[in-house]
Amino acid sequence: MVLGKVWLVGAGPGDPGLITVRGLEVLRRAEVVLVDALVHPALLEHCSGAEIRNVGKRYGEESTPQEAINQKLIELGRAGKRVVRLKGGDPLMFARGGEEALALAAAGIPFEIVPGVSSPVAASAYAGIPLTHRDLSSSVTFITGSDRAGKEWSPEAWKKLSTATDTICILMGMRRIEEITRAILEGGRSADTPVAVIHWGARSRQRVAIAPLGEIAEVARARGLKNPAVIVVGDVVGLRDRLAWFDRKPLFGKRLALFRPEEQARQTAHAVRERGAEPLLFPSIAIAEPPDPSALEAAIRDLSSYGWVLFTSANGVTRFFAALRAAGRDARALGTARVGVIGPKTGAALAPFGVRPDVVADEFVGEGLARALLAVAPPSRVLLPRALVARETLPEILRAHGFTVDVVPAYETRSAGGAMRVRLRAALA
Numbered sequence: 559m560v561l562g563k564v565w566l567v568g569a570g571p572g573d574p575g576l577i578t579v580r581g582l583e584v585l586r587r588a589e590v591v592l593v594d595a596l597v598h599p600a601l602l603e604h605c606s607g608a609e610i611r612n613v614g615k616r617y618g619e620e621s622t623p624q625e626a627i628n629q630k631l632i633e634l635g636r637a638g639k640r641v642v643r644l645k646g647g648d649p650l651m652f653a654r655g656g657e658e659a660l661a662l663a664a665a666g667i668p669f670e671i672v673p674g675v676s677s678p679v680a681a682s683a684y685a686g687i688p689l690t691h692r693d694l695s696s697s698v699t700f701i702t703g704s705d706r707a708g709k710e711w712s713p714e715a716w717k718k719l720s721t722a723t724d725t726i727c728i729l730m731g732m733r734r735i736e737e738i739t740r741a742i743l744e745g746g747r748s749a750d751t752p753v754a755v756i757h758w759g760a761r762s763r764q765r766v767a768i769a770p771l772g773e774i775a776e777v778a779r780a781r782g783l784k785n786p787a788v789i790v791v792g793d794v795v796g797l798r799d800r801l802a803w804f805d806r807k808p809l810f811g812k813r814l815a816l817f818r819p820e821e822q823a824r825q826t827a828h829a830v831r832e833r834g835a836e837p838l839l840f841p842s843i844a845i846a847e848p849p850d851p852s853a854l855e856a857a858i859r860d861l862s863s864y865g866w867v868l869f870t871s872a873n874g875v876t877r878f879f880a881a882l883r884a885a886g887r888d889a890r891a892l893g894t895a896r897v898g899v900i901g902p903k904t905g906a907a908l909a910p911f912g913v914r915p916d917v918v919a920d921e922f923v924g925e926g927l928a929r930a931l932l933a934v935a936p937p938s939r940v941l942l943p944r945a946l947v948a949r950e951t952l953p954e955i956l957r958a959h960g961f962t963v964d965v966v967p968a969y970e971t972r973s974a975g976g977a978m979r980v981r982l983r984a985a986l987a
Contacts, residue, residue: 562589562639564631564662566655568648568674572684572760573831574598576675584672588642590634592627596646596786598761603824605642624654628661635667647677652702652729676700678727681759681788685766686801694793695724703731703738703789713741720745725792732785736775742791747771752795757783762811762836764804768795807834817842822872845873848946848967854881857941857966861891864964865938868927870900870952871945872907877968878943879911889913896935900927924952937961943968 565584570576577585585591585601588608595614602610613622613630627643634641649655649671662669678700682689689698699719705711711734719726720742731738732755743749749772757765769777771791804810812835816823820841827837848854858881861867869875882891889911898917899905905915917934919926928951937960942953946967953963 560638561666561668562635562637562641564635564641564643564658564667564669565672566643566649566658566669567645567672568650568655568676569594569597569601569644569646570675570760571596571647571677571680572598572758572764573680574600575831576680576760577601578672578674581672581674584670585642585644587640589640591642591644592630593644594646595621597644600827601644608642624657627654628658631658631662632665632667635662635665635669645674647680648674651676651700677759677786678729678788678790681756681764682727682754682790684760684764684804685754685756685790686798686803687754687756687790688794688797688801689725689727689790691794691797694797697723698725698727698792699723700727700729703728703734704785711737713737713744716741717745720747725790725794728789728791730785730787731789732778732783732787735778735789738789739771739775743771747791751791752793754790754795754798755781755783756788756790758786759788760804762809762813762831762834766798766802766805768798804834810834812836813838815840819843819845819873843971843973845877846970846972847877848970850967851881853966854878854943854968855885857943857964858882858885858887858891861895861941862893863939864895864941866898866931866935866940867892867895868898868931868940868942868952869904869908869944870924870927870942870948872904874944874968875899875904875907875911881968895941898927898931900924924949925955928952928955931956932959940964941966946970 567581567584569581582604585604588605590609590611591605592611592613593602613627631641631643643658645653645655647653655671659669659671690696701719716738728738749770751771753769753771753774755767755774755778765781765783767778767781767783809830814830814835815838816826817840818826820839823839827839830837882888896916897908897913899915900919901922902918905918908915917930919930939962940956942963942965944965953965956963
């Protein structure tokens, strides 16, 4: 029996760009991914060939028992699978990664631990709050505000902690924020100590409440803040006024719907995140293989007979070269054929295949490409790989000027209504 391997990977919190290079590398090669509830869904785009299993836990909601997760990791490892256990933040910091690693070790399943950016570090940074500062804080303590089920909560530890450290960083403490802040006050911390509650840290929905220790519970409740949250107690919180940067981005707090095919929306989604907003992908159409690929296959076999190959979309470029590759050929098969495109973006889609367009239309419509071609080329045979259903303007104009135009379906656009409705309902929930 050949054993598989399990990687316990920290996904980082919130911003999907916070996953480490190593974590992303492992994720892309996974066969099965067991994912937590707080992992950003955009990260799952990197493991499209893997089986995704949601095993996240949320307080008060039905969830997978930890023992069942441990057992599933062992079963998958024994089945020879490459398994990623994708956990929010860091897998070992107030997480169950240590328990999962112990279970794997006891079962003899090989594993690796890939650290991640922990949620208190990221949330504080995105809120503009340094956890330490030479003039304000030389120590920081991380503590959970949510003990395991069955363990009685005691204020004594909080009282001792109150003045033993400069900065107190509390994870998942919103359920007991009144009791926690009361215990810290009773331990000797000044009621005027600044406190921050950071809800959904490092995401565009991040919300931050600032108030003195004696008032923060009431303020946070009034703002409707709840878990997931990080509570930061200490003088460093006072630096937020000068250091806040994330919530000053131009689109911070917005959610933008992108109605594009999923594979084409990624660049736009990245630009949206860079500006502080959350992209919501609702693919209104899906790009699929044509019902009958034989016409495209025949054209590829006869490429040497064409004087021009014209592309009217990036999808056409991608699907044409995929068919070329499937036929065991590459860009050299174009031979002496010249290439025309409907615009710069379609031309850019040629770059990965080592091809530069000979003609780029100034007007990004079929008429524009026809005019651009007629200005430089005498009549010849033209191949036009495009969508199954498209406007006939371009081939009609060229034929009227003596060109022979072979229109072949390279792909089909289909409605993605079902998938879009599911995502829309989830986004509005």
